Amino acid sequence: MESVSLSPMGLFAQAGPVGKTVIILLGIASIWCWYQIFDGLVGLFRLGGALKRAGRNESTRLLDPIIGAGTKEALEERFADESTGDVRQLMVEAMSREGRILMARLEGGLPNLAVIASVAPFVGLFGTVWGIMVSFTAIAENQDTSLATVAPGIAEALATTAFGLVAAIPASIAYSRLGSSFAAKGQEIGHFIEEKSLALLRRAAVEGKR
Secondary structure, eight states, rough: OOOOOHHHHHHHSSSSSHHHHHHHHHHHHHHHHHHHHHEEEHHHHHHHHHHHHHHTTOTTTTTHHHHHHHHHHSOOOOOOTTTTTHHHHHHHHHHHHHHHHHHHHHHTTTHHHHHHHHHHHHHHHHHHHHHHHHHHHHHHEEEEEOOHHHHHHHHHHHHHHHHHHHHHHHHHHHHHHHHHHHHHHHHHHHHHEEEEHHHHHHHHHHHOOO
């Protein structure tokens, strides 16, 4: 009986064509998962730094489109019957649209993590079922139920299950943690928009009196 290697490359080498295909797909999914995690962490770091600088009234390129939308709305010509509250509401809406665009761009990888977290276990399960089928086929062909007969199929089944979990678990954890972190940052952006709209409205009023 040949020795069975438990290393990732060893398990891949010992798997059949279908098992190898499943492992390759799950390996690609795992790499893509970690890329999305890294991209999400970078986005959170950039957004957190931008909000801190904005809180100190420093310029920040990341939030400039939001500020620009509010400034543009504040400087628009108004009808005589528009109140200050109406103007502020329009400013908040314009800035919120830019805020949603920004968050959608930074959160771009979260849906991919959700897909990997939900699909990878089933892809691994397909490999598991296939490996068990290989074992039963070997038993039928050899008329033998010894460990040497069933071991290759069982090893392939368990390997694909393991690769599925390796891809799915980090994706599931990252989706939950990054999602909650982005939600918190979204609330901070909402507070920033409220405060900035008031500041822009005051500045527009002062400039209008000059």
